[in-house]
Amino acid sequence: MRILLVSANRERQPQPVFPIGISYVARALEPDHEVRLADVLIEGLDGLARTIDDFAPDLVGLSLRNVDDTRPDGHTQIAGYREVAARIRQGTRAPLVLGGSAYTLFPDRYLLELGADFGIAGEGEHLRLLADALASGRDPDQARGGLGIPGLHRPGRPGVPTVPWQGPVGHAVAADRLLDAYRTVGGMLNVQTKRGCSMRCCYCTYPTIEGRRIRNHASDGLVDEVARLVAQGTRFLFFVDSVFNLDLDHTARMAEEMIRRDLRVSWAGYFAPNRLTPDYARLLRRAGLTHAEFGTESLCDPVLKAYGKPFTVEDVRAAHDALGQAGVHRAHFLIIAGPGETQATVEDTIAVSRTLPDTVFFPFVTMRIYPGTPLHRQAVAEGVIAADDPLFDPVFYRSRDVPPDWLDARMRQEGADRPNWVLDESLDRMAALVARLHARGRIGPLWELLARP
Ligand code: B12
Numbered sequence: 001m002r003i004l005l006v007s008a009n010r011e012r013q014p015q016p017v018f019p020i021g022i023s024y025v026a027r028a029l030e031p032d033h034e035v036r037l038a039d040v041l042i043e044g045l046d047g048l049a050r051t052i053d054d055f056a057p058d059l060v061g062l063s064l065r066n067v068d069d070t071r072p073d074g075h076t077q078i079a080g081y082r083e084v085a086a087r088i089r090q091g092t093r094a095p096l097v098l099g100g101s102a103y104t105l106f107p108d109r110y111l112l113e114l115g116a117d118f119g120i121a122g123e124g125e126h127l128r129l130l131a132d133a134l135a136s137g138r139d140p141d142q143a144r145g146g147l148g149i150p151g152l153h154r155p156g157r158p159g160v161p162t163v164p165w166q167g168p169v170g171h172a173v174a175a176d177r178l179l180d181a182y183r184t185v186g187g188m189l190n191v192q193t194k195r196g197c198s199m200r201c202c203y204c205t206y207p208t209i210e211g212r213r214i215r216n217h218a219s220d221g222l223v224d225e226v227a228r229l230v231a232q233g234t235r236f237l238f239f240v241d242s243v244f245n246l247d248l249d250h251t252a253r254m255a256e257e258m259i260r261r262d263l264r265v266s267w268a269g270y271f272a273p274n275r276l277t278p279d280y281a282r283l284l285r286r287a288g289l290t291h292a293e294f295g296t297e298s299l300c301d302p303v304l305k306a307y308g309k310p311f312t313v314e315d316v317r318a319a320h321d322a323l324g325q326a327g328v329h330r331a332h333f334l335i336i337a338g339p340g341e342t343q344a345t346v347e348d349t350i351a352v353s354r355t356l357p358d359t360v361f362f363p364f365v366t367m368r369i370y371p372g373t374p375l376h377r378q379a380v381a382e383g384v385i386a387a388d389d390p391l392f393d394p395v396f397y398r399s400r401d402v403p404p405d406w407l408d409a410r411m412r413q414e415g416a417d418r419p420n421w422v423l424d425e426s427l428d429r430m431a432a433l434v435a436r437l438h439a440r441g442r443i444g445p446l447w448e449l450l451a452r453p
């Protein structure tokens with residue numbers, strides 16, 4: 001079958017990100033199916049229309065990454081996605097399959113909104129089974145002895161539960177052209193070392209998207225992947241795991257192999273501020289880690305507990321120091337005014353943040369409520385939302401013990417005092433600065449430029 005996989009994501013903030021989802025899905029389809037990748041951010045809607053004409057696909061997969069930008073005054077992506085789906089429908093009668101993280105969070109809603117034929121929630125590599133069934137004229141519902149295709153959704157029918165993908169994982173050969181394009185727009189290339197997170201932070205969607213069971217990708221294949229990207233000219237990578245340091249042994253083995261092969265590439269990842277010994281930090285630095293983004297969320301123990309975070313402020317400090325001493329840039333993401341927050345706990349977080357050296361804070365005020373999370377259940381129980389609110393249009397939880405006007409003024413005051421306390425309204429300016437620096441050949445997230453207290 002000729003299968004066109006399209007990335008609908010046009011978000012450029014904080015920087016353009018390579019559409020790893022369609023590349024990984026394509027890998028599962030190669031070489032038995034002929035695959036082409038298209039990216040609306042790179043080629044625009046007219047480019048997409050030309051690709052459809054030229055390739056004449058038998059099946060089109062559309063990747064939906066972001067639902068919105070998770071900011072209370074931000075924007076949702078649905079209008080842009082409608083435009084892309086309409087362009088696809090104009091150009092071809094091939095069946096349309098949806099997938100991606102945004103799709104997985106709201107599968108039936110997106111099927112309806114975009115009038116698609118199928119969707120695959122969770123790991124999209126299972127598209128392989130759908131393509132095989134369609135190519136041979138078999139009923140997709142009869143796949144796997146009648147269990148159906150993992151994650152498959154069709155309009156008006158119940159979805160099939162997903163299961164972990166067992167086949168190969170990684171970038172497709174078909175992605176090489178697009179990888180090149182991202183190297184030139186300063187966007188970061190990316191690699192995943194594992195899927196799944198077993199933690200239960202109250203607001204988090206990641207276990208819904210990737211599952212709770214941790215599945216490591218084989219470390220030799222991973223380092224081959226990194227080596228291939230480096231040989232192609234990649235200078236910066238983001239390891240896109242939900243939490244890079246969830247499995248210390250696996251990631252340490254990978255880092256050792258990167259050092260042994262002398263792969264000269266800088267990289268970043270998301271870290272939990274715990275499980276981070278000085279030895280591990282030094283190893284990662286030697287393997288090329290330059291930027292660590294911590295999902296810290298609060299610097300006050302009772303609030304960390306209410307958010308369901310599996311660490312304390314003391315752990316944060318130790319992790320911060322371990323990476324700092326190893327020479328790694330650090331940023332902390334915070335969520336202010338979630339469950340359990342009060343004026344006093346906000347002050348605690350601010351006070352502790354002032355004592356963490358050489359770092360940047362990204363404080364987000366209020367917490368986006370996603371379906372199926374502990375926060376969702378709490379918000380229904382507290383009467384913040386109705387039980388049947390679909391939550392597709394963003395709704396944010398705000399602690400009643402933090403007066404909005406007071407918090408707004410307090411955040412602004414802190415932002416005015418400290419360039420490393422980066423408020424929502426500064427993010428656009430920061431993204432513009434980063435884009436200018438990328439155009440001049442700088443690489444990486446570059447938030448360390450703000451890391452003065
Ligand atoms: C790493 C990451 C980042 C990094 C990316 C770095 C990089 N260079 O890649 C950074 C920090 C830059 C980032 C930024 C943002 N991110 Co982010 N990010 C992630 C994270 C943790 C992993 C994404 C990833 O690459 N996964 C690995 C790939 C392989 O998985 P995947 O893309 O989901 O693809 C799989 C399936 O979805 C499916 N699939 C994908 N496409 C298709 C297509 C078809 C046809 C099919 C069938 C299946 C399919 O199959 C794939 C393989 O299994 C996710 C959370 C998560 N755990 O998913 C959030 C996530 C994707 N981000 C999110 C958001 C909101 C953002 C920002 C808007 C935040 C902000 N306000 O700045 C920006 C937008 C950036 C942009 N330009 O688009 C949301 C999106 C959903 C939502 N809530 O709206 C997520 C899900 C987190 C969340 N809060 O829920 N992000």
Ligand code: SF4
Binds near residue numbers: 197198206272
């Ligand atoms: S916030 Fe991080 S540690 Fe917590 S559940 Fe989500 S991915 Fe796991």
